[in-house]
Structure formats: structure tokens, C-alpha cells
Amino acid sequence: MMSVDAGEDVVAPLVAEEGPGVSIAAVNTPESVVVSGAELAVAEAGQRLRDAGYRTKRLAVSHAFHSPLMDPMLADFRAALDGLDFQPPRIPMTSGDVATPEYWVQHVRDTVRFADTVSGLRAGGATRFLELGPDATLTGLIRACVTGDEVVAVPGLRRGRPESESVLAALGTLFAAGVEVDWPALFPAAGAGQTPLPTYAFHRTRYWPDTPKTPAPTTADPDAVDSRFWGLVEQGDLDALSAELDTEERDGLGAVLPALTRWRLGRRERTALDSRRYRLSWRSVPTRPDTTLTGTWLLAVPAGHRDDAWVAAIAAAMTAAGAEVRVLEVGEQQLDRAALATRLDEPPLAGVVSLLALEGSRVPDHPGVPAGLAATVGLIQALEDRGIDAPLWCLTQGAVDVVPGDGLDHPGQALLWGFGRTLALERPDRWGGLVDLPATPDDASTAGLMRLLGDGGTGEQAALRDGAVLGGRLVRADPDQAPRRNWRPSGSVLVTGGLTGLGARTARWLAEQGAPHLVLTSRRGREAPGAVELEADLTALGASVTIAACDIADRGQVKDVLASLPHDLPLTAVFHSAGVANDGVVTELTLDRLNNVLRPKVEGAWNLHELTQDLDLSAFVLFSSAAGLIGSPGQSHYAAGNAFLDALAHHRRARGLPATTIGWGLLAGGGMADDTGATERASRRGLHAMDPGQSLAGLRRALDDDETYIAMTHVDWARFITATAGTVKCTVISDLPEYRAAFPAAAAGHRLAEPNGGARPWARLDALDGDERDAVLLELVREQVADALGHTSTEALPPTKAFVELGFDSLAAVELRNRLVAATGLTLPATLTYDHPTALALRDHLRTAMFGADADPADSALAELDRLEDMLSAVAADDGIDEAAKNQVLRRVQKLAAALAGQGGQSEQSRLIENADDNELFDFINRELGGPGQ
Numbered sequence: 014m015m016s017v018d019a020g021e022d023v024v025a026p027l028v029a030e031e032g033p034g035v036s037i038a039a040v041n042t043p044e045s046v047v048v049s050g051a052e053l054a055v056a057e058a059g060q061r062l063r064d065a066g067y068r069t070k071r072l073a074v075s076h077a078f079h080s081p082l083m084d085p086m087l088a089d090f091r092a093a094l095d096g097l098d099f100q101p102p103r104i105p106m107t108s109g110d111v112a113t114p115e116y117w118v119q120h121v122r123d124t125v126r127f128a129d130t131v132s133g134l135r136a137g138g139a140t141r142f143l144e145l146g147p148d149a150t151l152t153g154l155i156r157a158c159v160t161g162d163e164v165v166a167v168p169g170l171r172r173g174r175p176e177s178e179s180v181l182a183a184l185g186t187l188f189a190a191g192v193e194v195d196w197p198a199l200f201p202a203a204g205a206g207q208t209p210l211p212t213y214a215f216h217r218t219r220y221w222p223d224t225p226k227t228p229a230p231t232t233a234d235p236d237a238v239d240s241r242f243w244g245l246v247e248q249g250d251l252d253a254l255s256a257e258l259d260t261e262e263r264d265g266l267g268a269v270l271p272a273l274t275r276w277r278l279g280r281r282e283r284t285a286l287d288s289r290r291y292r293l294s295w296r297s298v299p300t301r302p303d304t305t306l307t308g309t310w311l312l313a314v315p316a317g318h319r320d321d322a323w324v325a326a327i328a329a330a331m332t333a334a335g336a337e338v339r340v341l342e343v344g345e346q347q348l349d350r351a352a353l354a355t356r357l358d359e360p361p362l363a364g365v366v367s368l369l370a371l372e373g374s375r376v377p378d379h380p381g382v383p384a385g386l387a388a389t390v391g392l393i394q395a396l397e398d399r400g401i402d403a404p405l406w407c408l409t410q411g412a413v414d415v416v417p418g419d420g421l422d423h424p425g426q427a428l429l430w431g432f433g434r435t436l437a438l439e440r441p442d443r444w445g446g447l448v449d450l451p452a453t454p455d456d457a458s459t460a461g462l463m464r465l466l467g468d469g470g471t472g473e474q475a476a477l478r479d480g481a482v483l484g485g486r487l488v489r490a491d492p493d494q495a496p497r498r499n500w501r502p503s504g505s506v507l508v509t510g511g512l513t514g515l516g517a518r519t520a521r522w523l524a525e526q527g528a529p530h531l532v533l534t535s536r537r538g539r540e541a542p543g544a545v546e547l548e549a550d551l552t553a554l555g556a557s558v559t560i561a562a563c564d565i566a567d568r569g570q571v572k573d574v575l576a577s578l579p580h581d582l583p584l585t586a587v588f589h590s591a592g593v594a595n596d597g598v599v600t601e602l603t604l605d606r607l608n609n610v611l612r613p614k615v616e617g618a619w620n621l622h623e624l625t626q627d628l629d630l631s632a633f634v635l636f637s638s639a640a641g642l643i644g645s646p647g648q649s650h651y652a653a654g655n656a657f658l659d660a661l662a663h664h665r666r667a668r669g670l671p672a673t674t675i676g677w678g679l680l681a682g683g684g685m686a687d688d689t690g691a692t693e694r695a696s697r698r699g700l701h702a703m704d705p706g707q708s709l710a711g712l713r714r715a716l717d718d719d720e721t722y723i724a725m726t727h728v729d730w731a732r733f734i735t736a737t738a739g740t741v742k743c744t745v746i747s748d749l750p751e752y753r754a755a756f757p758a759a760a761a762g763h764r765l766a767e768p769n770g771g772a773r774p775w776a777r778l779d780a781l782d783g784d785e786r787d788a789v790l791l792e793l794v795r796e797q798v799a800d801a802l803g804h805t806s807t808e809a810l811p812p813t814k815a816f817v818e819l820g821f822d823s824l825a826a827v828e829l830r831n832r833l834v835a836a837t838g839l840t841l842p843a844t845l846t847y848d849h850p851t852a853l854a855l856r857d858h859l860r861t862a863m864f865g866a867d868a869d870p871a872d873s874a875l876a877e878l879d880r881l882e883d884m885l886s887a888v889a890a891d892d893g894i895d896e897a898a899k900n901q902v903l904r905r906v907q908k909l910a911a912a913l914a915g916q917g918g919q920s921e922q923s924r925l926i927e928n929a930d931d932n933e934l935f936d937f938i939n940r941e942l943g944g945p946g947q
Contacts, residue, residue, distance in 0.1 A: 408449075502526055
């Protein structure tokens with residue numbers, strides 16, 4: 014018997030040509046069959062299949078089951094079965110009439126059509142599959158037959174694991190997927206019991222989103238007719254489908270229905286995958302026509318680069334445009350934020366232009382950190398510490414692939430692109446944009462740069478090429494692109510970070526695809542949790558496995574791993590998934606944090622690139638993140654590392670080397686978010702986890718299409734835009750239809766401005782009295798706090814409770830600040846929640862910023878009395894005012910004094926005033942307030 018990684022349509026003609034001594038014994042999946050029969054005939058068929066590029070494997074079995082060689086024993090087997098008593102199964106079976114001897118005789122001889130059985134069950138509505146057997150063999154086959162978010166397949170037992178643990182894990186998985194489980198049946202054996210609940214009423218909060226009800230479509234609606242037809246196809250309901258089509262050709266329809274069902278389900282899954290596939294496109298972007306700059310601009314350059322061609326050209330162009338240019342050189346000894354902050358003592362800046370990315374050396378003692386990136390981080394932190402809110406523009410050279418012929422000579426500078434895209438979301442008020450320069454300066458390019466700078470902090474992500482200003486924009490990938498190849502693993506395949514998460518999932522997928530030898534690396538090697546179990550699973554799938562303890566960022570260790578590969582199984586593919594996440598906003602980054610994140614991802618990828626560039630690889634796959642393309646608040650250094658991987662793929666392609674980078678979004682059950690606890694926060698921002706089966710289908714598609722870069726992420730863009738205030742500077746997504754539809758609403762949402770706008774967003778508060786104004790402002794603050802923390806209401810957020818006690822971290826503080834900036838139009842510091850640590854204190858700060866400090870009532874009263882004093886003195890001294898008018902004024906003063914005395918307790922002086930006649934009152938005014946001649 015021999016397994017073949019090919020479909021029945023490929024194998025059946027070859028088997029037929031071998032004659033009656035060989036047959037197809039099993040169809041396990043649409044791409045995997047088993048051939049059985051006479052040894053020579055099977056061997057010959059296997060050789061022809063291998064010559065055609067299909068993988069085969071001889072099975073260790075005692076007989077050629079399900080083949081003509083079983084014919085001699087069928088009569089004896091039939092006679093043995095006659096002595097048995099058959100009963101109908103209590104649990105329905107799909108295989109036929111299993112309560113007859115004839116079924117079991119045919120089972121020995123006929124083809125086992127497992128794939129058809131699973132597809133039929135799926136067509137009948139089955140979405141949950143439980144394997145009852147000693148291991149997970151059938152579970153893997155099921156996953157290869159049917160895919161999709163709604164399909165769950167689990168094994169009841171796993172080899173090498175305790176049975177009770179495996180069974181409970183399977184039950185838990187099915188229960189989480191909606192299967193009803195009789196948990197009380199476990200209680201007696203487990204020693205568990207019932208716990209009485211409190212008798213008081215529960216406080217309930219609904220967390221499920223309300224789905225709006227839509228009217229049922231009418232039968233006259235063409236979409237409704239199509240939906241009904243395809244619904245019957247998916248259900249495999251032959252009777253109902255025959256009636257729908259009004260045909261008596263039931264047999265013919267029944268023959269094609271399984272294939273039609275598979276096509277329909279496959280097409281639905283492909284459509285879902287297409288909606289999650291994106292790539293980066295470049296187009297011309299509009300800029301202002303003139304190139305005028307005003308004020309003082311800071312031009313930050315690496316030490317020793319002041320005379321570089323581009324530095325000189327930009328400084329001259331900025332000066333010619335009207336700017337006063339101050340050049341700041343930053344060297345290795347000036348990377349510290351405090352050291353840089355002391356050098357930023359000039360007059361207010363109109364803008365900051367950074368060419369620090371041009372420095373390609375590494376920071377001493379931090380080999381994973383480019384000095385240009387470290388200097389940029391220090392500059393941003395210094396600007397923050399000094400309260401300088403001028404827009405920052407980061408410039409690179411040869412860091413992005415824009416037009417044909419771009420060699421992308423400096424992939425290390427691409428880190429600034431991932432970093433800048435995140436800074437745009439974290440600090441949109443201080444972000445200018447990104448610009449990639451051509452190799453040499455020219456008048457058209459410098460003019461284009463001046464136009465970008467003159468536009469202010471637009472957040473544009475531009476490249477200057479051939480005199481044009483091109484902007485990078487995210488677009489959906491072409492769903493109809495034809496595959497360029499049918500990629501299959503061969504020889505040895507290296508998977509870095511291959512023992513956990515996405516790396517382990519990829520290793521299993523490679524084994525299922527027929528990889529002969531898998532080399533899995535991690536820093537701990539076989540000591541890593543789950544390593545031994547994974548090795549057993551991969552071996553059961555037919556692959557030989559090598560687990561190596563290797564620091565992928567250590568060039569020598571990588572070289573040793575590559576040198577240890579067997580000569581008969583040369584390295585043919587690399588999958589780099591190694592990486593770590595260490596969340597923190599830009600103001601919290603240190604060299605150590607940068608190094609810990611960048612070293613395995615960036616240094617590791619570069620080591621693999623250099624050490625394999627002379628090998629004949631069919632695939633060099635870099636697992637990146639969509640964060641490198643659209644940014645991710647709190648992960649600027651992680652986004653930077655992923656942008657480098659994207660650039661490295663283009664760098665390799667430009668040199669004729671294979672390379673594919675996949676920018677993953679959030680992945681279910683094995684992504685970086687699982688390690689950092691960021692899944693919930695990402696979900697609040699509209700980032701949804703992709704199903705493992707769908708992500709692997711996307712990986713297969715990227716390899717078959719021989720992509721250089723493809724992003725695969727499941728994003729609710731409307732939610733992403735409204736939940737992330739900084740998307741106003743996220744120009745890379747501005748061409749998406751969702752952005753164009755949602756951004757106006759997002760820009761206006763939660764603002765205090767009137768619908769027709771105005772210079773003061775809080776103008777409508779002017780009409781409110783103090784208490785009403787305070788109530789509106791407090792509610793605004795609490796709503797934004799609730800959104801930043803993911804609460805559905807403000808009920809659990811007391812206005813006097815400290816933000817840190819409510820669960821705020823640095824990223825939540827940045828999100829709240831950005832939301833309040835968007836809502837009020839105020840300029841607010843990054844330390845907002847630390848300076849004003851409760852909602853009440855923050856409300857008071859916003860009120861003061863909007864309307865000025867409230868004066869003390871007593872001080873205000875005294876100020877008014879000062880003005881009254883001047884007026885009364887003038888009245889008393891004016892001989893032109895008749896006595897009757899003076900008396901009227903004086904009586905009013907007497908009443909006011911009496912009223913004040915009545916509220917606060919009557920003094921001796923107030924009684925004298927109340928009882929005084931006119932002459933006595935004038936004498937009092939002249940004496941106390943100052944009369945003529947005094």
C-alpha cells in the first residue's frame with residue numbers, strides 16, 4: 014500500500030493503466046489517496062507519480078487491503094461473519110447498512126471514501142467532528158477536507174498524553190464551540206458537587222452586540238432565490254433541490270451535488286479570504302502648489318553626515334523656501350533623551366525634519382538596534398520632554414519599494430516606516446509624515462519635499478521618484494490572480510520559532526503537505542514546553558524532525574544548524590517566525606526594550622538572508638505583522654521590526670532571490686497577542702482574530718502566487734477608525750472605501766462643536782451655566798475613559814477613582830489623551846492622566862483650558878466694590894447732581910448693605926447704615942470710601 018499526495022483525478026488514470034492488480038484503496042482527502050495491490054504494479058505507479066512531482070510514501074502494513082489481492086479471503090470471511098448476531102447501531106452511521114455481513118465483506122475490498130463521507134456530513138450541516146481513536150490521524154484528514162471558521166475537528170485521544178486530559182480537552186473544545194455536553198455526568202467521578210447561589214438578584218450587564226433585525230427577503234428578490242438555491246446545495250438536500258429546479262433528473266443531480274457542494278463551500282471560504290488580503294500600492298498624491306516655509310525648523314542629522322548631498326540639498330531648499338534652519342547633529346554619545354533635550358533650547362519650532370535614519374551603524378552593546386532608529390526615538394522623547402509640539406517628518410533613502418527598478422538598497426532604514434506609522438497613531442498632533450528620498454538629490458525632488466513640509470503635519474507616507482510625489486496606499490489584493498505555481502515542500506525545511514504559536518502551526522501544515530524533514534529552532538530547543546509532543550505529532554504525519562536549540566540572532570549558531578543538515582535532504586525553504594513583543598508607548602522605550610524586540614526579528618532575518626543566499630531555495634518566507642504597514646499603538650518597536658521584514662523581501666527580490674513576507678493580523682490561538690494580552694484591546698479597535706484554517710489557506714495562496722508581500726488581516730475598518738483617534742494621520746488606509754465612508758463620522762464623533770464647525774469646538778458650552786457645563790464635561794471625560802478601557806458604559810467608573818486603579822496603562826493613557834484632543838481640539842500633554850489622575854480632576858483641567866481659571870467669589874466681589882467705590886466717590890463729589898438723585902443712589906447702597914448684613918449676620922456698622930439719615934450716610938461714604946479732598 015502506498016499513500017500519494019494527489020487527488021483521485023490524478024491517480025485514477027495511472028492506476029487503471031497498471032491493470033487489475035492495483036486499485037485505489039482510500040480517498041482520504043481531496044488531495045490524498047492510498048493505492049493498494051501487487052507490489053510491482055504499485056511501485057511502478059508510485060515511480061510515475063514521483064516523476065510527475067507528487068510525493069508518495071510506502072505504508073507499513075501486513076496486507077494489501079482494499080485491493081484485488083483481498084479477493085481470495087472474502088468467501089471465508091463471509092462464512093465467519095454468518096455466525097455473528099448483527100444489531101442496528103444506536104447512534105446513526107453514515108456508511109450504509111452496517112448490520113449486515115455483506116457490508117463488512119465489501120468494506121475489506123472496496124475503496125474507503127473518507128473524504129466523500131466528511132464532505133457529505135458537512136453538506137448536511139455538520140460542523141463539529143470528534144475523532145474516537147488512539148490518536149489524531151483522522152482529525153488532520155477532516156481539517157484537510159473541510160475548512161472554515163465554523164468547522165471544529167478535535168481528537169478524543171492523543172498519543173503520549175494522559176487519556177483523561179485528552180478527553181476533557183476535547184470536550185472543552187466542543188463545548189466552547191457550542192456542543193451540548195452532559196457535564197454533571199462527570200461530577201461523581203471528579204468529586205465535584207453543586208454550589209448554592211446567592212438568593213439576591215444578580216446585577217446583569219449585556220456584552221453581546223445587538224444585531225438589527227432585517228426583514229426577510231421576498232421570493233421575488235433575485236438574491237433571495239440565489240440564497241435559497243445555494244442553501245439547498247450546501248445542505249446537500251437532493252429532494253428539495255430537485256423540487257426547486259423542477260427536474261426529474263434526480264440521479265444526475267445526485268451525482269453532481271457533492272462536487273457542487275464542495276465548490277460552493279470552497280468558493281465561500283476563498284471569498285472570505287479575499288476580503289482579508291491587502292497589498293501596498295503607490296499613487297500620485299496632491300500637494301500645495303507653493304513651497305513656502307516660515308519660522309524656525311530643526312534639521313536633525315547623524316554626526317558626521319552634515320556634508321552629505323541630501324543634507325546639504327535639504328538645508329538649502331528649506332532656507333530658500335523661507336525657513337530659518339537650525340542643524341542638530343546627533344552622535345552615539347547623544348542618544349539619551351535628557352542629553353538631547355538640553356540641546357533643544359532655541360525659540361519655538363515650526364517643524365522638525367529628521368535624517369537620522371541615514372546612520373546605519375548599530376548601537377554599542379545593543380546589536381539589534383540601528384543607531385538611526387535609536388537617535389530618532391531619543392529625539393522624539395526629547396521633544397516630548399521639552400513640550401515641543403512641532404510636526405516631525407522622518408526621512409529615509411531607499412527604504413521602500415515604489416516603482417520598477419527600485420533596488421531597496423537600505424532595508425535597515427525601513428524600520429523608521431513601521432515606527433513612524435505607529436507614532437502617527439500614538440501622537441497624531443506631533444506627527445508630520447514619512448518621506449523616502451531617491452538615491453541622489455535633484456531640484457524636482459527637493460521641491461516636492463518642500464511642498465510636503467509646507468502642507469504641515471498631514472501624516473503623508475510619501476516617496477519622491479522621478480520628480481513625482483507618490484503616496485503609499487493600502488488596497489485589496491486582486492481576488493482573480495492566477496497562481497504561478499503549485500508549491501510543495503521538499504528536502505529540509507527550516508522553521509524558526511517553530512515550537513510555539515504560528516511557527517508550530519506552520520510546522521504541522523508543512524508536515525501535512527509532505528515535508529520530508531523539518532528543522533525547528535527555538536532558544537530552548539527540546540526543553541521548550543510542548544516540543545516533545547509536537548515532534549510526535551509531526552512524526553505521525555510522516556515527517557522526520559530535528560529540534561535545535563538556536564538563538565537565531567547569533568550568526569554562528571545559525572551557521573552551525575545549517576551545516577548539520579543531512580546532505581541527502583538539502584535546505585530548500587525557510588520560514589522565519591521567531592519574534593517577541595514587548596508593548597510600550599514611544600515615550601517609554603529604552604535601548605534594552607528596542608534590542609529585545611528587534612534582535613530576534615531583524616538580526617535573525619538578516620542572518621538567514623546572508624547564510625542562505627547562495628542556496629537553491631524554493632521559498633524564503635518571513636512572518637511579519639500588519640502593524641508594520643498600518644501601525645499599532647504601543648508597539649512602535651515591534652512595528653518597526655516588521656517593516657524591516659517587508660523591506661528585506663523586496664531587497665531579496667531585487668537581487669533575484671526568493672522571498673515572501675506575510676503581514677499577519679491578529680491570529681487565533683497562536684499569535685503575538687496571545688503572549689502580550691493585547692487581544693481584547695485589539696478587538697476594541699476592530700482587529701479580529703483570523704481562524705487558523707483560514708490563515709493556513711492564506712499561506713498556501715501566498716506561496717502558490719509567489720507573492721513578495723501580502724497582508725492578511727481581519728479588520729473592521731469603521732471600528733478601527735472611530736476607536737483610534739490617530740487615524741486622522743493614518744494616510745496609508747485613506748483609499749479604502751470604508752475609510753472614505755467612515756472618516757467624516759469618525760472626525761465628528763464625540764466632538765463638542767456645533768454641526769457647522771467653528772474655531773472653538775466647545776462653543777456650545779458657552780450657553781450653559783457652571784454646573785451644567787461641568788456635568789457635560791464630566792460625562793465627556795467618563796465616556797472617553799470607558800471607550801479607552803473597553804467598557805460599554807460609565808457605570809463602573811467612579812469619577813473620583815484614580816485612573817491607575819481603573820486599569821489604565823501607558824497605552825490606555827495615550828488613547829484617552831488622543832480621544833480628548835479629537836473631541837475638544839485642545840493641545841493636551843502626554844502626561845495628562847498622570848497630572849490629573851481622576852475623571853473629576855481631568856474635567857476641571859479641561860474646563861480651565863477652555864474657559865480660564867474660575868476666580869474666587871470673594872476676590873470677584875471685592876473687584877466689583879472697587880469699581881463701585883470709584884463711582885460713588887464721583888457721585889458724592891459732583892455738585893452738578895441734584896440732591897434727590899444722590900439720595901436715590903445712597904438709598905440703593907443702603908439697601909444692598911442691609912441685604913448683605915441680613916445674609917451674613919447684622920453687624921453694628923450695618924445697623925448704623927440702615928438707620929442713618931442722608932447727611933450721616935454721605936459722611937460715612939466720604940469717610941470710608943474717600944470723599945472730596947481725601
